Amino acid sequence: DIQMTQSPSTLSASVGDRVAITCRATQNINIWLAWYQQRPGKAPTLLIYKASSLQSGVPSRFSGSGSGTEFTLTISSLQPDDFATYYCQHYGGSSTYTFGQGTKLEI
Amino acid sequence: QVQLVQSGAEVKKPGASVKVSCKASGYIFSHYVIHWVRQAPGQRLEWMGWINTANGDTKYSERFQGRVTLTRDTSATTAYMELSSLKSEDTALYYCARTTPFDPWGQGTLVTVSS
Numbered sequence: 403d404i405q406m407t408q409s410p411s412t413l414s415a416s417v418g419d420r421v422a423i424t425c426r427a428t429q430n431i432n433i434w435l436a437w438y439q440q441r442p443g444k445a446p447t448l449l450i451y452k453a454s455s456l457q458s459g460v461p462s463r464f465s466g467s468g469s470g471t472e473f474t475l476t477i478s479s480l481q482p483d484d485f486a487t488y489y490c491q492h493y494g495g496s497s498t499y500t501f502g503q504g505t506k507l508e509i
Numbered sequence: 510q511v512q513l514v515q516s517g518a519e520v521k522k523p524g525a526s527v528k529v530s531c532k533a534s535g536y537i538f539s540h541y542v543i544h545w546v547r548q549a550p551g552q553r554l555e556w557m558g559w560i561n562t563a564n565g566d567t568k569y570s571e572r573f574q575g576r577v578t579l580t581r582d583t584s585a586t587t588a589y590m591e592l593s594s595l596k597s598e599d600t601a602l603y604y605c606a607r608t609t610p611f612d613p614w615g616q617g618t619l620v621t622v623s624s
Contacts, residue, residue, distance in 0.1 A: 436610035445604055445614035446554070457612065489554055493609050497568045499544070499556035 404429050406492055408502035415507060419480045423505045425473045425490035434494040437466055437475045440504075441486045449488075450475065477507075485509055511535040513543075513605050513615035520621045526593040529618045531605035538586040539563040541608045545579065545590045548617075549601040557603075560588055595622045 405428045415421050425435065433453040438446035448457045450466035453473055463478040477484055490502040516530040531543060545557040558569035560579040567579045578591045588605060600622045605615040 438611075445617050446611070447614070448610055448612040451610045491554075491610065497559065499546075499609075501554040501556075503553045 404431060404492055404498060404500055406490055406500050406502040408488075408490055408505045410505060411503065412506045412508065414509070415480055416509065417480050417482060421477050421480060421507065423475045423488055423490075423507075425468075425475070425502050427471045427473075427492055430470050431492045431494060433469050434492055435466075435468070435473050436491045436493060437464075438489045438491065439484075439486050440489065441483075446489060480507075511607065511613055513607060513613060515603075515605060515615040515618045518619040518621070520623065521595050523596055523622055523624055525595050525622075526591055527595060527620050528589055528591040529603050529605075529620070531588045531590070531615050533586045533588070533607070536607075538581075539583055543579075543581070543588040544606045544609070544611055545577075546604045546606060546611070546614075547601040548604070549598070552601075557590070559609075562588065592620075595620075597622050 407426050409424050435453045437450040439449050440446040449460050449464050453468055454466045465476045467474050485507055487504045487506045489504050492500045512534050514532045519527050521527050539562050542559045544559045547555050557573050558579050560567050560581055562581050576593050581588045602617040602619055604617050
């Protein structure tokens, strides 16, 4: 089974900072990767799909990159609303939907 | 707008079953798969299965195979997740989500399993 590992698990930053979260897969998953944001007490929301495609309505300060086994979510200039937990997810054939353990972005 | 609204919180005893509903609106229900995901306290998100809302076909995670049943009522534009033989470890938030990748998600249903 493909496993997804995010780093770091916790990230401390300030408003205006540029931050990056990494997600690694144990096998080549091409570009079949999504990123989600989960604010406390809320359901996750889709930010990025196919590794680098921005979901409609998501601010352009969010970007995704990578392919194969290593992926990055970058937030170019942190806003107060961005302090949340972020999850990567592999989705693909054979009904594979595996999440990373999450990265908590805190002030 | 596209929306998924789930049923309310449940408290169940070990060994019982729970059935959670997910009411869809704002789109053609039968055009999109519905997934179910759970989030236990302190754990990562875990995919449970999907249902093809057009024909009722299902696919379950091996981890829940035999304990989870996904159904739908197209006239009510509602999907259901039933989990049986509940254990304390099944205490979690249960989410439904539309299509792949998952967007949008329901608001979540807290299921507490306690004697």
